[in-house]
Amino acid sequence: MSNSARAVFLDHASLDLGDLNLQPLQQAFAALTLHPQTAPEQVAERLQGAQVAISNKVPLTAATFAACPELKLVLVTATGTNNVDLAAARAHGVVVSNCQGYGTPSVAQHCLMLLLALATRLPDYQRDVAAGRWQQASQFCLLDHPIVELEGKTLGLLGHGELGGAVARLAEAFGMRVLLGQLPGRPPREDRIALHELLPQVDALTLHCPLNEQTRNLIGAAELALMKPQAFLINTARGGLVDEQALADALRRGHLGGAATDVLLQEPPQDGNPLLAADIPRLIVTPHNAWGSREARQRIVGQVAENAAAFFAGAPRRLVG
Structure with a gap:
């Protein structure tokens, strides 16, 4: 798979407060759609035709993978992946990568x-x-x-x-x-x-x-x-x-x-x-903000771009599940 892929970031407001450089992400895909937030009932519709889903906390369920056959890669903008049905991802041939050590x-x-x-x-x-x-x-x-x-x-x-x-x-x-x-x-x-x-x-x-x-x-x-x-x-x-x-x-x-x-x-x-x-x-x-320095969030942007590039090169990294 080449980096001609279309990617959809389902909850970019959970990462970017308007203070990050998103250029590494934008350069990683042929097209990148940013949604500040996504409700569970909007997920399948927003991922139609996308090969890459980017999510922090938006649930990606078995129903999501079944409804989105073009999906090949999930990029989680966090370490925890409990929002992703990993067994369903494997069953549908979808690779899941996370971020590590950024915070x-x-x-x-x-x-x-x-x-x-x-x-x-x-x-x-x-x-x-x-x-x-x-x-x-x-x-x-x-x-x-x-x-x-x-x-x-x-x-x-x-x-x-x-x-x-x-x-x-x-x-x-x-x-x-x-x-x-x-x-x-x-x-x-x-x-x-x-x-x-x-x-x-x-x-x-x-x-x-x-x-x-x-x-x-x-x-x-x-x-x-x-x-x-x-x-x-x-x-x-x-x-x-x-x-x-x-x-x-x-x-x-x-x-x-x-x-x-x-x-x-x-x-x-x-x-x-x-x-x-x-x-x-x-x-x-404190409101789960320990991880949230600008520097840490910028590292996540870099790691997500790295994970995408590695997947397109045929050598996925930071694999989960």
């Missing part, structure tokens, strides 16, 4: 930002200043919320790939000791510590592992109970890794020094979420 600096700094915000009680002090409490203080400073130094503390990592490694290096720069946890379903390794042994040792735990049947609700009520009462939990991976109700309950009880998450089980959380209740103390929630 490592962005997510790693976001993870450390969340940890630092919890350790320094940043949200609490911001609220105090906004409420006028500093202005009314009897001395020059407010120290109502205990501040924790990261130096000398222990960070536990669940997931030590490219991203976990980047977080480990940043944590070590702050003088933290890093321990690696053993993930379920993975072969045991000498440098990994069983979860039930890891959790009581750490002052902070960060998650960087994929969501699958082995890791779903990896951190639940039993695991939270094993953690130190003042430990921090950071999740910038996937919402389903943490039992959200159990975390909300633990924070309300005062067990944990704090928690921060960039991800929720349902996104956007249109049906509500236990972690969005207003009465949960010491919790920071």
